[in-house]
Amino acid sequence: MGCIGGGIFHGIKGMRNAPKGTYRRLAGSFLTLRQRAPITGGNFAVWGGLFSAIDCSLVYIRKKEDPWNSITSGALTGAILSVRHGAGAMLGSAVVGGVLLAVIEGLGIMFTRYSAEQFNAANMMQEDPNASASAGVSPMFGQQQNSYQ
Incomplete structure (x- = not known):
């Protein structure tokens, strides 16, 4: 999640900071993306790992979630x-x-x-399953049933 978010952020940042020209902007975007996205992903992983360790420790100590x-x-x-x-x-x-x-x-x-x-x-309406069949209405798409007998 951090690598993808960092990739998008740094790709746009690299494109904005690159010199004019389509090729240069794309090259700057990919260069910045390649250099900075793994760092952002790693930072996100460190944050997530530390958060999870503290969260699990608190659950263990407090005995409640x-x-x-x-x-x-x-x-x-x-x-x-x-x-x-x-x-x-x-x-x-x-x-x-x-x-x-x-x-x-x-x-x-x-x-x-x-x-x-x-x-x-209390919010759900109760429907009688036999009511729709007796009224000649098919339960599928509310169409009329054809009686061939």
Whole structure:
């Protein structure tokens, strides 16, 4: 995912920063893509691996699976990855990571609740399977049944 996203981003960036001319822009695009996309993919893999390790550790320690694990994992991942830049950068990255994961988890919960309401038994209309056959309507495409007898 990181390599593909990085490939698209760096391909466009290389095309924009290349000299004029179709050949030069394509060559610049492929050169930048080839040089930078694997780095972006690797960074994404490091972030994902650290996030997963922290998330699984929190599930093991807390003995529960809830959105707080993901939010905390995002904050800790951001802080750990920016530790070389100082305490201020760690705090900023932790806040960004926590807020980003909180938004993702919140949207996931909202989507789950919305889709669960669609399948609620009170919202579904009950149909009698014999009603359509007795009315001469085929269950397929609502067409009339031909009676040849």
